[in-house]
Amino acid sequence: MAYWNKKRDEDMPLRPEPAPAPLTNAQREAIPTSTYPARRPEELMTRSAALIGKSIVLTGKVSGREDLIVDGRIEGDIDLPESCLTVGAGGHIQGSIRAREVIIYGAVHGNMDAVEKVQIRRNARVIGDMRTARPVIEEDAYFKGNIETVRAETPKAPAQRTQAQAAEAPQQPTLPNVTPSAGETRRG
């Protein structure tokens, strides 16, 4: 039986390992080394996207300020006004989406509101209205819904405003879309 075999293996005295020979310069250069420690953790955090994996089913509202990749299923609204949402080939979203940019390879059933761009890629399936500055739909994608183009607004940099302007006008949001209250979404 495996148990007894294992027991016997453990009982066997360890064979002494020969001391490793010192590496030559050429061998040292051939060893692959990770660059991971050289990167700052903050940089990694901002450059990477959150991932909802294939087997994940999420019900409820999703909101945040980082890019999101969905390979699983989300049943609920998604609100990422500053970020990019990518729906992978196996991803499925049932709910409305608000994001800076939306890229769809999978399936979406709901309305989309993207300040910059909505890209529906080949073989994606989308049913819902879209409101964006740049609608892009590839051949062989299925899309059913309204398309309304809006002018992409560029956020005004606070440094460009004079003190007088700042005093006269109320504080403007730095993003074109003000985050709505929970459950509220803009419909196209």
Added chain:
Amino acid sequence: MNPTPLHAPAGQPAAGVAPDARKSHGLQALVSSMEAKQNLYVLDFGGPVQDNINFITGAGHKLYVDDLLASYDYFFSPKEQAERNFGSGRVEAFIESALSFEDHVADLVLIWDRLQYLPPPIAEAIVERVRRMLAPDALLLTLFRTDTSGADHVPYTCRIVDSQTLLLNERMRQRPMETFNPRTIHKLFQSYGEVRFFVSRESLQEVLIRR
């Protein structure tokens, strides 16, 4: 599959236009009716085509996109499609599913060649529903192939190149095609106000219909 141009150009395409593009008098008449108008509601039932989206939304109009053939394939089972025998209420349910619009909301409708690839009861129900959806005096553009040799044909992907030029590609799978002639087209749209045929040297009939 590579897009296959079916027709030689009927007119001289504008500079920079693909050489397999063809002049479309129906499109030209449709676009001229849109001039100086903004915020029209255009319904395109030929499926999503990037050039058409750019052309229509770039002119300041709102666009609805769907492919009637894809909706038909999705709604009806392969058995129903093969037998062309639709049970009680199925046609009405399909119309409610695919064309759930209020009356008089559409300013322009592009059906392209889709009616020719649908069974007659479905095509007739679509035509009647679209008539209700169209605003008074609104226009509907359709295409009918007159080369009826062979049972199956490949529907066109119709691409608007400019205000008077269309590019017709065959990118979809073959489907059974219904035969139409001017008399049957007139009969199909008998409840509409005006039916205009645009004569073409090629085996394609452009028909612009006013509600």
